[in-house]
Amino acid sequence: MTPIAGQPVLTANEMRAAEQQAIDAGGSVEALMERAGREVARAVARLASRAPVLVLCGPGNNGGDGYVAARFLAGIGLDVRVAASAAPATAAARAARAGWSGPVTPVADAQPAAILVDALFGTGLKRPLDPALADCLRTLAGKARRTIAVDLPSGVTTDDARTLGDVPIFDVTLALGAFKPAHLLQPAARHCGETRLLDIGVDVRSDLHVIEKPSLRTPDADSHKYNRGMVTIVGGAMTGASLLAAEAAMRAGAGYVALLGGQGGGPHALVHKSFDDDALDDDRIGALLIGPGLGRDDGAARRLDRALATAHRLVLDGDALHLLKDRMAVLESRAAPVILTPHAGEFAALFGEGEGSKIDRARAAARETGAIVVFKGADTVVAAPDGRARIVGDTNDWLSTAGTGDVLAGVISAMLAGGMPPFEAATAGVWLHADAARRLGAAFIADDLAAMLTESRASL
Numbered sequence: 001m002t003p004i005a006g007q008p009v010l011t012a013n014e015m016r017a018a019e020q021q022a023i024d025a026g027g028s029v030e031a032l033m034e035r036a037g038r039e040v041a042r043a044v045a046r047l048a049s050r051a052p053v054l055v056l057c058g059p060g061n062n063g064g065d066g067y068v069a070a071r072f073l074a075g076i077g078l079d080v081r082v083a084a085s086a087a088p089a090t091a092a093a094r095a096a097r098a099g100w101s102g103p104v105t106p107v108a109d110a111q112p113a114a115i116l117v118d119a120l121f122g123t124g125l126k127r128p129l130d131p132a133l134a135d136c137l138r139t140l141a142g143k144a145r146r147t148i149a150v151d152l153p154s155g156v157t158t159d160d161a162r163t164l165g166d167v168p169i170f171d172v173t174l175a176l177g178a179f180k181p182a183h184l185l186q187p188a189a190r191h192c193g194e195t196r197l198l199d200i201g202v203d204v205r206s207d208l209h210v211i212e213k214p215s216l217r218t219p220d221a222d223s224h225k226y227n228r229g230m231v232t233i234v235g236g237a238m239t240g241a242s243l244l245a246a247e248a249a250m251r252a253g254a255g256y257v258a259l260l261g262g263q264g265g266g267p268h269a270l271v272h273k274s275f276d277d278d279a280l281d282d283d284r285i286g287a288l289l290i291g292p293g294l295g296r297d298d299g300a301a302r303r304l305d306r307a308l309a310t311a312h313r314l315v316l317d318g319d320a321l322h323l324l325k326d327r328m329a330v331l332e333s334r335a336a337p338v339i340l341t342p343h344a345g346e347f348a349a350l351f352g353e354g355e356g357s358k359i360d361r362a363r364a365a366a367r368e369t370g371a372i373v374v375f376k377g378a379d380t381v382v383a384a385p386d387g388r389a390r391i392v393g394d395t396n397d398w399l400s401t402a403g404t405g406d407v408l409a410g411v412i413s414a415m416l417a418g419g420m421p422p423f424e425a426a427t428a429g430v431w432l433h434a435d436a437a438r439r440l441g442a443a444f445i446a447d448d449l450a451a452m453l454t455e456s457r458a459s460l
């Protein structure tokens, strides 16, 4: 099975263009469909363990893949039935239909089977399913032991990952040729179940990828605490949040972490200092983090203004993002990199609802501010002003607990202080954070996550 990490992610149009290139280079839609259908059949056969299969075929090429898969499955002796929602509407789908020698019933008359294969609609879905068809799909999916979507669950939109109506939650989705945003972004991603990538021989490229394991420098004989990366955190009203960020920064590999204007506490290795100009006028600071537990009062605003006025590389999180709303113009005048780490509420407050997918919105925000934007959530997206973007792959819903965002801000600050370019620092931070969560499994708290970073960092 192809690992998800590092894989390119293509929109429907990009996928069509990639397929067209393969066709222009001497292939054909029919040949691509034959390959796609064969790969689908292989995957379904493994998942079916010889149980009866019902394939639902739509009018487009997704349906074409379904007919081809049915032919291969019957060819290896499986009990396969085919039902169609409409007659094939493309030449390739018609040819695929002609290659299926068994009967084809209307979907409305289809009897349930243990294995349901949904080849109704893929990247060509344009509107919600007809209610009667959506109802049949739900009923047949409910009665199947295993549900498998070809390319995408019918009813999700490829690029902006919406669900049009009540789409079943599939057990497995077989992504053809490349991952699409709907495989990774919510809410569509949760309807995919486990997504597997099938190679259909199409060369795919994109400036959007799934985040992969970073490669980080290991300390050597020349290392000392300052060149490992010095993170300075501006404290505020809620000490716990800055302490979580501080511990995370230390365990993610920073050589020296100082907390300014906090109220004490935390690991003994954490250096406490008062918040004054001397502490900020330190050239050794590799990254300045402000926001976790900062508060939103006048004192907090003054600390933020002071931080923004420095020449340090900045990570802005939490309350700093709230206060940033009235200070957006400052970002344009800063020469040193800035990383913003908003969750959905903070993002909307700063940039509005915007247009398009979470990826489009993150990219637009990065372009607008010149900052690296880490748009957090179950489907965290990292975007750079130049259009590069990354999406988190394997993550853990147990991260949805207070303080985990503070931990992320600390990790990203450590990456930035260690000398990584800001886009790479942000993506490496998101990877380490998700990896620590995977290691913890379930029911952990943000303190556990910060502690687990030692193992995640050591694994690199």
Ligand SMILES: NC(=O)C1=CN([C@@H]2O[C@H](COP(=O)(O)OP(=O)(O)OC[C@H]3O[C@@H](n4cnc5c(N)ncnc54)[C@H](OP(=O)(O)O)[C@@H]3O)[C@@H](O)[C@H]2O)[C@@H](O)CC1
Residues within 6 Å of the ligand: 016, 019, 020, 029, 032, 033, 036, 058, 059, 060, 061, 062, 063, 064, 065, 089, 090, 120, 121, 122, 123, 124, 125, 126, 127, 128, 129, 130, 150, 151, 152, 176, 200
């Ligand atoms: N291109 C290639 O080389 C390869 C592509 N491959 C496969 O093709 C898939 C993309 O195929 P596709 O573009 O034909 O779109 P698809 O998802 O089958 O649906 C479009 C059809 O559905 C219709 N329709 C749309 N919404 C509807 C609705 N709500 N309710 C009812 N009808 C609706 C629409 O008709 P219209 O909107 O014009 O009425 C049109 O007829 C892709 O996901 C992958 O599986 C592979 O075989 C590899 C090679």
Ligand SMILES: Nc1ncnc2c1ncn2[C@@H]1O[C@H](COP(=O)(O)OP(=O)(O)O)[C@@H](O)[C@H]1O
Residues within 6 Å of the ligand: 318, 343, 376, 377, 378, 379, 380, 395, 396, 397, 398, 399, 400, 401, 402, 403, 404, 405, 406, 407, 408
């Ligand atoms: N369901 C989820 N699955 C995976 N990660 C999640 C989920 N919900 C939240 N997260 C992650 O947890 C962190 C929460 O951050 P944030 O909302 O800022 O919380 P806090 O301010 O309490 O620290 C983010 O890194 C986010 O990406």
Ligand SMILES: [K+]
Residues within 6 Å of the ligand: 062, 118, 119, 120, 121, 122, 149, 150, 151, 152, 153, 154
């Ligand atoms: K489908």
